[in-house]
Amino acid sequence: MAEIGFADLVEVYRNTRFTGAGEGILTIADEHVAGTIRTIEADEDLYDLTQISLVDPADPVVGTSVSINVAAPSHRLGVLAQDFDRLFLAPGAAFEEPLAYYVIDAGFARGDASPPGDLVRYRVLLGVIAVLRNAATYVGELQRELVFIGNEKIEVPIAFTTSDLPAFLIEQAERLRRIFDDPLHADEKTGLLADAVIEIAAGQRRQARFTHLITNLDRICDEVERGYRLFVSSFSYSKIRKEIETAKLEYIGKIHKTIVDIQGQLLGIPVATIVVASQLKRSEHCDAVFWTNSAVLLGAWIFVVLLGIAIKNQWHTLAVIGTEIDGQRERLSSDHAAVRDDFIDVFDDLEHRIGWHRKALIVVSVAALVGAILATMAFLLLTARGSAVCLISG
Structure with a gap:
């Protein structure tokens, strides 16, 4: 076919x-x-x-x-739909945008520039659904529904049309996203969201529950934010200390991993040095000794280049970890200013460890580079003048 x-x-x-x-x-x-x-x-x-x-x-x-x-x-x-309302009914479209589709009325295919407003709001809605899905007790993908179980069981069928996607959806969806972007106390915030959904959807007709939630997205955000403020205000000192200590252990593991991940390459530095020192021999002509020396030198420089790439990646990893630690420090200062001074030394210690590992990476880089330069000098000293013509003549 x-x-x-x-x-x-x-x-x-x-x-x-x-x-x-x-x-x-x-x-x-x-x-x-x-x-x-x-x-x-x-x-x-x-x-x-x-x-x-x-x-x-x-x-x-x-x-x-x-x-x-x-x-x-x-x-x-792919999906051929007369309009966006029918596209939204495609299998799986309640949770993810179809991979390939064409909408006849709009003359629009996925990947086209300048998506229509209905499609922009649909994509924003998918982000809201993803947050709700994470808070649901059960997700029925084939049934296109979310099930929340708290004081009562609430089934929320995901059914909507373009007319159910108001202009303010984008602003409220961004507000909900900001609430859950911060991973701190994610489980507690997810539980608060589930409670808010149950409270707001209760008493609504089954088929109208989802659109009612979208219309009242600002109220959902209010409920989650109020509940979270109450939770934070009652947060005990011991819980803060436990979280900080857990985070410290995780970050220490991540920092040490930057060296562990390239430990094999680091062990290769003395090995490569011994190999180069033992393999280089005096060469007078374009003989096998010259080509053996050239291969050994080339291998040394290839090793240095690959090690440099690995070190650069680990350097970037340390930068990302440092950014995360700064974010944790700022959250501690804003959410628990009263106990900030009791835990600030933890973050200072983590930053010191990052600084030490960066210095170690610099030392390793310099050592590898110096070794390669010394190998090059040895190659030149052991090779008779004019032998470079061998590389040209082959």
């Missing part, structure tokens, strides 16, 4: 004037469109996959128009 991708079908859809009832008038705009139609017409399996056929079988000619039958293709290829 010939290969036809959804991108090929999109070109056909773009050049089709849909007349309803699964029919349309296709303008053969170029040879690519013509070739796609010929390929589908010649293969029954492709017709089953694409659901495109000519009303009157004929050879498509560029510049002409033909009547075609068009139906939704196999979901293995």
Whole structure:
């Protein structure tokens, strides 16, 4: 069976004037469109996959128009939807944007520039659904519903249309995202969100619960923020100390891992030095000794380059860890200013460890580079003058 991708079908859809009832008038705009139609017409399996056929079988000619039958293709290829409301009903679209689709009314395919406002709000809504999904007790993907169990069980079917996506959704979704972007006390905030959903959705008709939650997203944010402030205000000193100590151990592990990850390469430095020192021999001509010395020197420099790349990666890792530690320090200062001075030395110690590891990486880099330079000098001293012509003549 010939290969036809959804991108090929999109070109056909773009050049089709849909007349309803699964029919349309296709303008053969170029040879690519013509070739796609010929390929589908010649293969029954492709017709089953694409659901495109000519009303009157004929050879498509560029510049002409033909009547075609068009139906939704196999979901293995993509989704063909009349409008965004029908796109939202596609399998899996309640939780993720379909990988490939074309919306007839909007003339829009995924990947096109300047997405319509309805699509922008839909993508924002998917972020809200992801947060709600994390707070749900159970997720029914096939049933397109979220189940929350607290004082009572609430089922929330995910059903919506473009008219259910208000303009303020973007602002409120950003507010909800900011609440959960901070990983501190994530479990507590997730529990507060579940409680807020149950409270707000209770008493609503089952099918109207999701749209009611979206309409009252600001109220949900208020409930979570109020509950979280109450939780933080009652947070005990011992819990703060336990969290700080746990975070310290995690960061120490991450910092030490930057050296452990390249430990093999570090152990290779003395080994490589011994190998170079023992393998280099005096060379007078373009003989096997010269080429052996050249290979040994090249290997030494390759080792230095690879070690340098590994050290650079670990340097960036230390920078990321340092940024995380600064964020933790700022959160301690803002959320628990009263006990800040009791734990500030923990962060000072972590920053000292990062500084020490950076110095160690610098020392290792210099040692490897000096070793490679000394190997190069030894190579030059052991090689007779004029032997460089060997590299040119081969």
